[in-house]
Amino acid sequence: MVAVMPKQPPRPDVTDGAVRTGPRGRPRSAEADCAILEATRAALVELGWSKLTMGDVATRAKVAKTTLYRRWAGKSELVVDAVAHLFDELELPDLGSLTADVECVVLRFAALLERPETRTALMAVVAEGTRDEALRGRIRSAIVDRQKGLVLQGRARAQARGELPYEDDPATAARNADLIFDVIAGAVVHRTLVSAEPVDAAWARRFTRLLLSGLASLRN
Template sequence: MSDSPRRRGRPRSTDADAAILDATRRVLAEVGWDGLTMAEVAARAGVAKTTLYRRWPSKHELVVDAVAALFAGLALPDLGSLRADLEEVVARFAALLARPEAQASLYALFAEGTRDATLRARIREAVIAPMKSLVHQGRAAAQERGELPPDGSRAAAAAEADLIYDAIAGTVEHRVLVTGEPADPAWIRRFTSLLLLPLGAG
């Protein structure tokens, strides 16, 4: 059996990938979705266009991965309590959304996603699903500490985790991207308190 296309040729360079994704976000921040071209991204990243197209055959794929790479840096803290973990996650998320390149990338994806169901599916897969996994991890850690009751069923646990993610992502994105108000420590504490009430965290 012949080698798969992924195994043939030179191995992918993680440095080149990082440079391309960073260039994508910078170009988006400067010229927006319509102004972004694969040629400009390649030039900014210092790679050949053929190198770029081998990795990302379309602008959609490229921008989704550029956004996913930003959020990949988010991790679940282990600060000893559900409240402390939630406050830290919200603070990190808000700080990430405040970055100009993150805002430009998300605005572009939101706008294009309303017109393209395939793009929305890619966003859910590459950006949203990994972030939802943090909620599942946080719930499991809180249950081990006895702060949350055990799951009644797998389906109920998944539904609750989805709601928690929607509440965090929707509220923080509205605060930072829509109203432009600061997600300062006092606001984060109030928001976390609201989240914890229906969860019955002890």
């Protein structure tokens, strides 16, 4: 008589003593991601939105096209992430006062928008977003909502310094943060990309005075 051994559950993958419980496959490479996003921005500057293809990006980044499609469903998602990666470079310095912090971040934001890859990529996704609701949603989540974190950080610092009052109502606080972001981002984007005027230290100083003190502060 032959004994029948009970079925054993499949062994988890073990590598160097570590148990891997996640999905099989090669881990995502941060280096490859950066190369792909950089290639996307370069292709946008050279070719424009309409001529940009996933195949062209793959060639420039020296990766297989399947590598792109494992990460991004299509061109729209890829380009938005390429833009978002640039905006993630923005940081809010702590210079000791709300005025100094705002002036500095305005100048850094404008300098970022002056870069050809930022300007071209941002204007491309905004233009396409006017015709694509899903793309607009991705722009909001990947770029706008993430950058609103700078507003929240700056407001919290100013409140801790006693420069701004605390808001008791969370809904009011959220609406105010949205408005502050819209005013700062809207003004800098319009002046840099639409009016094509410089955002220098003098303009940043006057804009910050207007933002913090209102129209009456611009009499002098």
